[in-house]
Amino acid sequence: MPCNNENISLTQNEQDSFGLEGTILTVMNTGATLKDIYEIDENVIENIYAHAYEFYQQGRLDEAEKFFKFLCMYDLKNADYFIGLGVVYQLKKDYAKACDIYALSYVMAKDNHCPVFYSGQCHLQMGDIxxxxxxxxxxxNESTDAKLVKKAEVYRKVIKETRLSESEVKTESSTS
Structure with a gap:
């Protein structure tokens, strides 16, 4: 049967689906972010970030996670959004997922060593000393943030002292 275009009509959902497909293709082909495509007013995005941060501070981690996920999808190039999401995962004790997000955010913002520090905390919680x-x-060794370096030095010192005292205990028990 020959194709007759007169009988073809798309439902609104089908039309919306094609629009979404076009957007996805644009993102994939050009490397554009949703931020580049939709250009939501920066004040709106700042308000969304403020809500995400407020939910985080209130301990409403599920809500904070949703907001940070949206922000990450909206602007894949903003390390702060990914750090926020990582912190939420860390507080939810999903340390492996937090480490993955922190690694991504560190790649985006090499000069910001906070994600590396937070990742260290997560690895400690997972027992990977x-x-x-x-x-x-x-x-x-690499951060220029004196306060962050000081915190990392404390963790390092405690880890090394704990390892030393554990090895001393093992030595004493093996000689007894």
């Missing part, structure tokens, strides 16, 4: 120590060493 070597990775935690690596993170704190990286902060101490």
């Amino acid at each position: 070597a990775k935690a120590l690596y993170c704190f060493d990286l902060v101490c």
Whole structure:
């Protein structure tokens, strides 16, 4: 049967779907972010960020997570949004997911060592002392943020002292 275009009509949902597909194709082909495509007023985005931060401060982590996820999808190039999402995951004790998000945010903002520090805290919580120590060493050796370096030094010192005291206990118990 020949194709007769006169009988073809799209529902609104189908039309919306094609619009979404076009947007996705644009993003994939050009590397554009949703921010580039939709250009939502910066004040609106700042208000959304303020709400996400407020939910985080209030301990309403599920709501904060939703807002930070939206912000991350909206602007894939803003490390602060990813750091916020990572902090939410860390507070929800989803340390592995937090580390993944922190790694991504560190790649985006190489001069900001906060995600590395937070990742170190997560690795410590997961019991991966070597990775935690690596993170704190990286902060101490590369960060220009004196307060952050001081915090990382404290973690490093405690980890090393704990390792030393554990090895002393093992040595004493093996000689007894």
